Amino acid sequence: MDEKDWTDWPEEFANAYRRAGHWRDRTLSELLCDQARDLGERIALVSPSGRLSYAELDTRVTHLARGLADLPVRPGERVLLQLPNREEYVIALFALLRIGAVPILAPPSLGRADLVALTRLSAAAVHVVADRHGRRDLGPVAAEVARACPSLRRLVVAGDPGTGNGIALGALEEKGAALTGGFPDVSPNALALLLLSGGTTGTPKLIPRTHADYAYNARASAEVCGVGADSVYLAVLPVSHNFTMVSPGLLGVLCSGGTVVLCPDPSPTTALALVETEGVTITSLVPALVPHWLDEAARGGRNLSSLEVLQVGGSRLDDTTARRVRPELGCGLQQVFGMAEGLNNYTRLDDPEDIVCTTQGRPLSPSDEVLVVDEEGRPVPPGQPGELLTRGPYTLRGYYRAREQDRLCFTAEGFYRTGDLVTRTERGDLVVVGRVKDQVNRAGEKIAAVEVEEHLLAIPGVRAAALVGVPDPFLGERAVAVLVAGGHRPSVAEVRGLLLERGVAAFKVPDEVRFAAVLPLTGIGKVDKRRLRTELGSS
Ligand code: J2J
Numbered sequence: 001m002d003e004k005d006w007t008d009w010p011e012e013f014a015n016a017y018r019r020a021g022h023w024r025d026r027t028l029s030e031l032l033c034d035q036a037r038d039l040g041e042r043i044a045l046v047s048p049s050g051r052l053s054y055a056e057l058d059t060r061v062t063h064l065a066r067g068l069a070d071l072p073v074r075p076g077e078r079v080l081l082q083l084p085n086r087e088e089y090v091i092a093l094f095a096l097l098r099i100g101a102v103p104i105l106a107p108p109s110l111g112r113a114d115l116v117a118l119t120r121l122s123a124a125a126v127h128v129v130a131d132r133h134g135r136r137d138l139g140p141v142a143a144e145v146a147r148a149c150p151s152l153r154r155l156v157v158a159g160d161p162g163t164g165n166g167i168a169l170g171a172l173e174e175k176g177a178a179l180t181g182g183f184p185d186v187s188p189n190a191l192a193l194l195l196l197s198g199g200t201t202g203t204p205k206l207i208p209r210t211h212a213d214y215a216y217n218a219r220a221s222a223e224v225c226g227v228g229a230d231s232v233y234l235a236v237l238p239v240s241h242n243f244t245m246v247s248p249g250l251l252g253v254l255c256s257g258g259t260v261v262l263c264p265d266p267s268p269t270t271a272l273a274l275v276e277t278e279g280v281t282i283t284s285l286v287p288a289l290v291p292h293w294l295d296e297a298a299r300g301g302r303n304l305s306s307l308e309v310l311q312v313g314g315s316r317l318d319d320t321t322a323r324r325v326r327p328e329l330g331c332g333l334q335q336v337f338g339m340a341e342g343l344n345n346y347t348r349l350d351d352p353e354d355i356v357c358t359t360q361g362r363p364l365s366p367s368d369e370v371l372v373v374d375e376e377g378r379p380v381p382p383g384q385p386g387e388l389l390t391r392g393p394y395t396l397r398g399y400y401r402a403r404e405q406d407r408l409c410f411t412a413e414g415f416y417r418t419g420d421l422v423t424r425t426e427r428g429d430l431v432v433v434g435r436v437k438d439q440v441n442r443a444g445e446k447i448a449a450v451e452v453e454e455h456l457l458a459i460p461g462v463r464a465a466a467l468v469g470v471p472d473p474f475l476g477e478r479a480v481a482v483l484v485a486g487g488h489r490p491s492v493a494e495v496r497g498l499l500l501e502r503g504v505a506a507f508k509v510p511d512e513v514r515f516a517a518v519l520p521l522t523g524i525g526k527v528d529k530r531r532l533r534t535e536l537g538s539s
Helices: 011-019 028-039 054-070 087-098 112-122 139-148 169-177 211-224 242-246 249-254 268-278 287-298 319-329 353-358 403-409 449-457 492-501 529-538
Strands: 043-047 050-053 078-082 102-105 126-130 154-158 191-196 206-210 232-235 259-262 282-285 309-313 332-339 342-346 369-373 386-391 416-424 430-435 439-442 445-448 462-472 476-485 512-515
Touching (some): 028 054, 028 087, 050 054, 054 169, 087 169, 087 191, 154 169, 232 249, 259 268, 287 319, 449 476, 462 529, 476 529
Parallel strands (some): 078 102, 232 259
Antiparallel strands (some): 462 476
16 A cells, blocks of 8 residues: 555554454455355355355455456556446456455446546556446447556456457456466555545545455444345445445445345336345335335335335435335335445434434444534534534545545544534434535435536536536436526537537436526625525526
């Protein structure tokens, strides 16, 4: 690990987290080895490609790890891992961890611009990508990223590598099966992987997570979520998302000896069929998917009796929908207010129904420190809204290679400024009431307004641009671009076309485009987004 790349926890905190038993002496890859030894034939992973026992999963990981090391992929090298919910994701993730490489967990939905920015920031040496995602062929984008980023030496493709320069992941695994040899020693305190931050800036930020901190996040979450060896977790949301990874997600389930079922597409029809056939006990959704699940369940025909817990998080679940979950789906609801930066809040499985339906839970760990503060940084009393600050055994102390940004995102005492406005009840439960960060939360997917605004400003004739989230019955928030245009006013379709051409991910393209003569400003001359949101929300 290069000390200069990110800020680690100070020694006294690290020691305290070890003493408390939070941080242990095993890497994520060793945890899988332990399970393969102890659980052998139990089913670890189910996907359209078949069922893998813990032993089989571990063997495939070892083979691919040898194939990757032979490429070579070296310890400490960053690898862009961009795979959807298929078994290769799990195999490649653990294979990279086993050889001490550092995967960057990138969702397949990212656009060229995101991938180029991430590669430049991390100097990633290898891109592991699926041949396709849904109807989208990912090959051409991968080729463009490779051309734009000289650090990328190799392209590894899950599926058909076509005629490009990619090597088939399957071929690497096969080659690795014939190789022998050990793996490097990896410290549990080393950087394990990099997660994407929802972001508030023009360029993406990466979140460093260590083996010890991430393993603790997963293990402690599994405990709070009642996950054990009999649990069957359905991964509906993209597997590269922190929610699906550790809250408790696939890592929490695998380190508890349970079974992970990968849902190949997020449609409720596919998902509910899998709940029945695989006996799913727990799954996680963003609020925007919940009404679709309720509708699909109301159609009948599916036995959902195995389902014990529906976790909902990523954006605010409204209280009315929350109250429908138990009676209509016949399972418990668990609200999850988490962030890839660290802190996870959960309503507890034995909390009164009222708390479960109206709050976003409380911190996972007794060592999580949370403060709710006013604009001057002074703690506010219970019930008063303020910004949530936090530090703890699985919350970052600094972003990856972003010292400048860190000064804004962390207090001098190392608390992470979440940008979320919350109230805290007397009992200690948090309610998310708003946001101070300049971000749109579109159906749980985070869009940094500034990033999209920079692309909007590149459209000929656009003099000023603001992106705001406006309440939407289906998405929670939809992204509205407000433009000040000189002559020609581009249509939504034109804006869409231009942004996609610039490599912006489809989910970040504004849902709506409005025009204004000027943008309203605050007293200090910044665009008054609050006013824009209110005006747009009421028109
Ligand atoms: C309101 N806002 C929420 C909630 C997240 C578990 C669950 C979710 C994420 C996640 C995650 C919210 N109500 N229940 O990483 O491990 C908003 C907040 C937060 C931001 C983080 C996990 N749950 N949010 O959503 O990194 O604004 O993580 O700061 O994508 O989502 O986004 P992200």
